[in-house]
Amino acid sequence: MKKFLLTNILFFFVIVLIFFISIFLPVTPKASNYYLFSKIQKDSLLQHVDSPRIIFIGGSNLVYGLNSEIIKDSLGFNPINAGVTATVGLIFMMENTLPYVKTGDVVVMAPEYQQFYNKFAYGGEDLVRLLFDIDAAGFNKLGKKQWMGVIKNSPDYFISKFNPKEYFNVKLNPVYGLDIFNEYGDSNKHWGIGRRDFSPSKYFTGDFDFTLIEELKNFKEKLQQKGAILSITYPCYQSTSFEINHKQIVKIESELKKTNIKLLGSAERYKMPDSLMFDTPYHLIKEGVDIRTNLLIEDILLYLK
Numbered sequence: 001m002k003k004f005l006l007t008n009i010l011f012f013f014v015i016v017l018i019f020f021i022s023i024f025l026p027v028t029p030k031a032s033n034y035y036l037f038s039k040i041q042k043d044s045l046l047q048h049v050d051s052p053r054i055i056f057i058g059g060s061n062l063v064y065g066l067n068s069e070i071i072k073d074s075l076g077f078n079p080i081n082a083g084v085t086a087t088v089g090l091i092f093m094m095e096n097t098l099p100y101v102k103t104g105d106v107v108v109m110a111p112e113y114q115q116f117y118n119k120f121a122y123g124g125e126d127l128v129r130l131l132f133d134i135d136a137a138g139f140n141k142l143g144k145k146q147w148m149g150v151i152k153n154s155p156d157y158f159i160s161k162f163n164p165k166e167y168f169n170v171k172l173n174p175v176y177g178l179d180i181f182n183e184y185g186d187s188n189k190h191w192g193i194g195r196r197d198f199s200p201s202k203y204f205t206g207d208f209d210f211t212l213i214e215e216l217k218n219f220k221e222k223l224q225q226k227g228a229i230l231s232i233t234y235p236c237y238q239s240t241s242f243e244i245n246h247k248q249i250v251k252i253e254s255e256l257k258k259t260n261i262k263l264l265g266s267a268e269r270y271k272m273p274d275s276l277m278f279d280t281p282y283h284l285i286k287e288g289v290d291i292r293t294n295l296l297i298e299d300i301l302l303y304l305k
Helices: 001-024 035-048 070-073 092-101 125-133 136-141 144-162 209-223 239-245 246-257 288-305
Strands: 053-058 077-079 106-110 229-233 262-264
Touching: 035 077, 035 092, 035 125, 053 070, 053 092, 070 077, 070 239, 092 106, 092 136, 092 144, 092 209, 125 136, 125 144, 125 239, 209 229, 209 246, 229 288, 239 246, 262 288
Parallel strands: 053 077, 053 106, 106 229, 229 262
Antiparallel strands: none
């Protein structure tokens, strides 16, 4: 019994030691070149871009699916593509954007469909990495469910600090690095690259997140208090993946229609042919980017009339 207790105490001590050492280790070379670090650039855009502004909030369906220059030329707004990786979670995206919102801003949200299921909206491992490596002040923005997710996903982050692959022979990904963004926050480095093979989305599992619907309503009210307006559009999504998860997407659309938030277009409207997808069910090749952007412009114009 004594040996068992000593073994457990030693194990606990090792875990705590790894935790503290990893906190003080610098960001790994591999992680520092991941486009998650674009949050610094995008926060700067949110802070400094002049009005009139249109702000896009969402995951990589915006990063790899928007041509903001066309939006600027067509709408006369200064666009800010604040899109980051979806696994940061939609809740954090909203809380992070809110302090930068100015009177007169038009905010367009394009959440990936997974955000509405299985507590996805509260963040995964990328939220942990963002908080520890980029924005420690973000801990103050976390709610209870986000804290639970951070605790759950922290061990993988801490262990990664001791992975040699994070430090040696690091190969920079030309599509997912820090230099992929233009002045608006769009990724445009992949526009000249052809399609890549990838698997469609799996069937969404887990319960629908009704709490997220309430969070969206609250976000709208907070924006209104600041003199800004909110609308929600649907992400560009591969046709094959759309059909796999058609039932879940219909549920999302149905619940969004019950809110008093203006919806731009329909889920079906932003279902994209497989031939327009780049390397995931949410990333578009250049032709697809322009098609999606022009659809969005049409819907925004109808909204602003």
